[in-house]
Amino acid sequence: MVIRQVNEKGIDLFFNKINKDGISSGYNLNPDTSFTKSLIRGILVNIERYGYDACPCRLASGKKEEDIDIICPCDYRDIDLNQYGACYCALYVDEEIKSGKKKVLPIPDRRFSKDKEKIDNKNNIGNIDLKYPIWRCKVCGYLCARDNPPAVCPVCKAKKDRFEILLNKLR
Numbered sequence: 001m002v003i004r005q006v007n008e009k010g011i012d013l014f015f016n017k018i019n020k021d022g023i024s025s026g027y028n029l030n031p032d033t034s035f036t037k038s039l040i041r042g043i044l045v046n047i048e049r050y051g052y053d054a055c056p057c058r059l060a061s062g063k064k065e066e067d068i069d070i071i072c073p074c075d076y077r078d079i080d081l082n083q084y085g086a087c088y089c090a091l092y093v094d095e096e097i098k099s100g101k102k103k104v105l106p107i108p109d110r111r112f113s114k115d116k117e118k119i120d121n122k123n124n125i126g127n128i129d130l131k132y133p134i135w136r137c138k139v140c141g142y143l144c145a146r147d148n149p150p151a152v153c154p155v156c157k158a159k160k161d162r163f164e165i166l167l168n169k170l171r
């Protein structure tokens, strides 16, 4: 598939795809296009190397189940966008950085930090009589109540395997 090839055409196709997905769901790519494309090249290299789009700025293990949290867009994107205005790699940025009002600052990797606990915000809502389990997209926090998670998150476009059960239905 051309979109996954590590060449100019593949990079442009991938860029256009995530740019379009981002626009439709409220995410901005870094306006420095050559920097952004260099990150996309890294993602495409990781797809070729590991078979999945691991974060271009982190060391992947090569095992998808171990790296599921750092498949781009990673589980940490939104919390870093909120706190720093950019994701760890600065592929995604907020409006202020996009418009040049603010610069990207160094962002600590929260993957193995205590902050990770805040992201793994497991169920503590108590007993609720649910007809369907509640699924949560680990990338953007989108919630839905249905038997199975959607194939693709309607907000951030993360795939089904990025969903977790937040609350199980009561049997």
Ligand code: SF4
Pocket: 039, 054, 055, 056, 057, 070, 071, 072, 073, 074, 075, 076, 077, 087, 088, 089, 090, 091, 092
């Ligand atoms: S969203 Fe996460 S995985 Fe993707 S480039 Fe940014 S930091 Fe890396």
